[in-house]
Amino acid sequence: MSIPTLGRYRRAARIALAAAVVLGVSGCQGAESPSIRIGVGIDEPGMSLLSAGVYSGFDIDVASYVANALGKTEITYVRATPAQRDVLLTTGQVDIVVAAYAMTDASALSVAFAGPYLTTGQTLLVRRGSRIAGSDDMPGHTLCTGTGTPAAQRIVQKYPGVQLQTFDSYARCVALLDTGQIDAVTGDQVVLAGFARQPQYADEFTLVGKTFSTESYAVGLPKDDSRLCRRITTALTKMVSSGAWQRAVDKNLTPLGVRLDAKQNPPKLASCR
Incomplete structure (x- = not known):
């Protein structure tokens, strides 16, 4: 083999190797992770409770339903106190938050919401x-x-x-x-x-007494992730239409004597911005 021909062969091999590396990296990035980290409460009976290593409550049922709808088979729950919810999302410590998270103008400055999925006071x-x-x-x-x-x-x-x-x-x-x-x-x-x-x-x-406010709970997610917002909204819509939302209410809240306002529940979901 002549020197020029050998040089061309080596250049072609390097190009092929580089292309293979690029394709390999692209393939890894394209595969969506099966895991999800969800911020939840741990000490609110009926809503989100951790007892003997088991999570239960209405928020947990919502979180599980949404995760499954997103194709996530590995759920890691992370404690999210009211004061931590915004921070956990903005610092990337969790992917979403389902923790009696009321939609407020203050939180909307730093995070996004999909929902609401429950209205209370x-x-x-x-x-x-x-x-x-x-x-x-x-x-x-x-x-x-x-x-x-x-x-x-x-x-x-x-x-x-x-x-x-x-x-x-x-x-x-x-x-x-x-x-x-x-x-x-x-x-x-x-x-x-x-x-x-x-x-x-x-x-x-x-x-x-009567309730003296209106609180709309929603799924918190990173700000400006409109695709994730739409996917979660679709999941919540299906949870209601399939009857799973009502079953979660009957299992977790009705036994506590909670009577949700039928005019406000299930709430009309807001459009993702």
Whole structure:
């Protein structure tokens, strides 16, 4: 073989090898991962509870349904407190969040939402026999709620006579209510209803008054990922139409005495921006 011919052969081999590498990399990138990381609550009975290594609740059923609809067979749940939800998404620690995540203008500055999939409202959990019968009775009392929640912001802005404590867990607030260190826990009805029915409190607590807000829960996702938003919206639409949404309500919320407003539930899903 002459030198020029050998040179051409070597150049052709290098080109073929480079093409094979490019095709191999493209093939890996094109294959969608079967895994998904979902931010969820861990201590909200009926909505999202981790007990003996098992997750259960309405949010968990929604998260599982959405993951399966996205073709994800490996789900990793990550604890997402109200104060952490935005951060977990913006820093890429989770792929989506399903954690009683109310759609708010503040959160919409940094994340996107697909939904809503549930509409509820803020209410009060008190000890039986309490003098607090509704939101008008809150001023002058000590309340507790979750850090970074719309409930906390609403109390600070609209009820200046309330002494408010906040924690990263509603369970900590309920423990304080149990020992009489606070007068009430405030939060969303579907979240507090689970605590009211916990066996360890032996019917000690009750929900009082009408809801005094409207909270629309949605699936949180990275901002500007319109494709993922559309896929999740499609999944939520099918969850409702197939009856799976109602079955999740009947299994998780109805036993807690939750009666969702039929005019607002299941909610009309918003369009992805």
